[in-house]
Each structure stands twice: as C-alpha cells, then as structure tokens.
Amino acid sequence: MQTSDENKSLRLVGSSGAGKRKTQHDDAQQSTPGADAYYQHVEYYAQRMRDSSQAGDGIDALETALADSYDQRHGNDLYHAQEQLRLAEQRIESLKFELEQLREQVHTDPMTGAFNRRGLNTVYLREAARADRNENALCAVAVDLDDFSRINYQYGYQFGDAVLMHFARMARASLRPSDVVARYGGEEFIILLLDITPASAGWVMQRLRTNFSKKPLLDMDGHPVTVTFSAGIALRRFHENQNSLFERAYEALYLAKRSGKDAMRVAADSDKL
Numbered sequence: 001m002q003t004s005d006e007n008k009s010l011r012l013v014g015s016s017g018a019g020k021r022k023t024q025h026d027d028a029q030q031s032t033p034g035a036d037a038y039y040q041h042v043e044y045y046a047q048r049m050r051d052s053s054q055a056g057d058g059i060d061a062l063e064t065a066l067a068d069s070y071d072q073r074h075g076n077d078l079y080h081a082q083e084q085l086r087l088a089e090q091r092i093e094s095l096k097f098e099l100e101q102l103r104e105q106v107h108t109d110p111m112t113g114a115f116n117r118r119g120l121n122t123v124y125l126r127e128a129a130r131a132d133r134n135e136n137a138l139c140a141v142a143v144d145l146d147d148f149s150r151i152n153y154q155y156g157y158q159f160g161d162a163v164l165m166h167f168a169r170m171a172r173a174s175l176r177p178s179d180v181v182a183r184y185g186g187e188e189f190i191i192l193l194l195d196i197t198p199a200s201a202g203w204v205m206q207r208l209r210t211n212f213s214k215k216p217l218l219d220m221d222g223h224p225v226t227v228t229f230s231a232g233i234a235l236r237r238f239h240e241n242q243n244s245l246f247e248r249a250y251e252a253l254y255l256a257k258r259s260g261k262d263a264m265r266v267a268a269d270s271d272k273l
C-alpha cells in the first residue's frame with residue numbers, strides 16, 4: 001500500500017507532461033549518466049509501480065518513466081556505445097573484405113589473373129594435404145609456350161602479353177573450375193589437375209591444346225598467329241613435396257621440348273598415366 005505522501009509524489013511526477021518534465025531524478029541522471037543511471041532510473045519507477053495500488057497510478061508512473069528515460073535510452077552513453085559497436089562491426093566487415101581483396105592480389109598474377117608463385121605455393125599445400133587425406137591423385141603439368149621470344153620479336157611484346165592472357169583464359173575455360181592455373185615465370189605455367197584419374201590427365205591437356213589452337217589470336221592484319229605449347233605431366237606420389245613434383249614435371253617438359261616442341265611427355269615415375 002502507498003502512503004499518501006508517495007501518492008502525492010506519484011501524481012506530481014505523472015501529471016507534469018511527457019518529455020519536458022523535470023523529476024527529482026534528473027539531477028542524479030545528469031551527474032551519473034550511462035548504464036548505471038539508466039538502470040537505477042528504471043528500478044526507481046519499477047518500484048513505484050510495484051507500490052502502486054491503482055492501475056492509473058501505475059500507468060502514470062510508466063509514462064513518466066518512459067518520458068524521463070528518453071534521453072538516456074537515445075542520447076546517453078549506452079546508446080552511443082551501441083552505436084559505436086554497430087559502426088565497429090561495419091568497419092570490421094569492410095576490413096575483412098579489403099583483406100580478402102589484398103590476399104587475392106598477393107596471390108594473383110595481375111596480367112593473366114592466374115595464380116602467381118606465392119598463390120600456387122598456398123594452393124599446393126592445401127591440395128596436397130587434401131589429396132593425401134583422401135588418397136586422391138593429383139597431377140602437376142609444367143607448360144611452356146613454344147618459341148615465345150620469336151613471337152615477341154615478330155609481333156611485339158604487347159602481342160606476346162596478349163598470348164599469355166589468352167593462354168590463361170583458355171586453360172581456365174578448358175579445365176575444371178577446381179583445377180589450378182598458375183603463372184610460374186615469364187611464359188611458363190604450372191597447372192594442377194585435382195582428383196583426376198591418372199589416365200585422364202593426358203586427354204585433359206590434349207583438350208586444352210586443341211582449344212588453344214582452334215582459337216588463335218589475330219595479328220594486325222587479321223591473320224591468325226599459330227602459337228603452340230609443350231607440357232610435362234607428373235603424377236604426384238603420396239606425400240611428395242612441391243619441389244620434387246615440379247622437378248619431375250619440368251624434366252618431362254624438357255623431353256617434350258627436345259622432341260621438337262608442340263608436344264607432351266609424362267614423367268617416368270607416373271607409370272599409371
């Protein structure tokens with residue numbers, strides 16, 4: 001039950017108009033802004049509602065509580081802290097996005113869009129671990145465009161660049177999206193064929209060869225320019241590291257070049273191919 005003094009105080013507070021009225025708690029709020037003051041304020045009015053015997057008094061107290069706590073709910077430290085938190089979360093999201101873009105730049109050859117060496121190293125570690133875990137086959141193919149210095153000399157360096165971009169595009173289009181195309185050096189590429197049956201690696205590369213030769217670039221006069229490539233294929237042994245695998249792929253590539261170029265060879269140990 002309320003005493004008559006409390007009722008008086010309740011009515012006084014409740015009848016002075018929402019939003020503008022000043023209560024005995026305003027001073028306390030101003031001197032101690034923030035969450036503590038807010039909760040004290042709420043508790044104060046909650047207590048008054050508990051003590052109230054009539055619905056009208058309770059509603060009065062509730063309205064007053066809402067009006068008096070408006071600034072604290074919307075303009076106080078708690079509100080600002082929540083706003084800061086929201087902005088910080090937004091910033092974190094945009095930083096994550098920037099980081100993702102930077103990571104992509106660090107791992108990509110800007111001209112061809114293929115992985116660069118660093119990107120290839122990262123992908124190799126991941127895919128080799130996966131291949132070991134699942135006992136999947138993984139093939140590395142070393143590719144070198146034939147007589148590229150002559151292409152540059154005859155058609156210009158810019159045309160040579162266009163050939164490199166064209167090769168990377170054709171490789172991506174001819175292989176599975178999960179396969180990896182990386183520019184390893186000037187006119188050298190490494191391709192990783194994942195989860196491939198050894199017998200398939202040869203004809204997958206043959207398909208790339210066919211697609212590449214069927215869509216030649218044109219010179220200034222609109223004539224097609226024939227560009228070929230040589231390739232060496234090596235089937236990865238379980239737990240074989242990158243250097244060893246690529247070395248075997250390069251040995252096979254060397255044999256392909258020695259055989260007259262525009263050719264493919266399979267590394268000796270890849271006997272299942």
Ligand SMILES: Nc1nc2c(ncn2[C@@H]2O[C@H](COP(=O)(O)OP(=O)(O)OP(=O)(O)O)[C@@H](O)[C@H]2O)c(=O)[nH]1
Pocket residue numbers: 144145146147148149150152156157158159160161164185186187257261
């Ligand atoms: N256009 C262009 N050419 C490049 C780039 N990087 C390397 N090259 C050229 O690639 C050529 C590679 O020449 P070589 O290593 O002699 O090989 P090749 O002429 O292809 O001869 P083979 O490998 O025996 O078929 C050089 O002329 C380099 O200047 C590049 O980013 N753009």
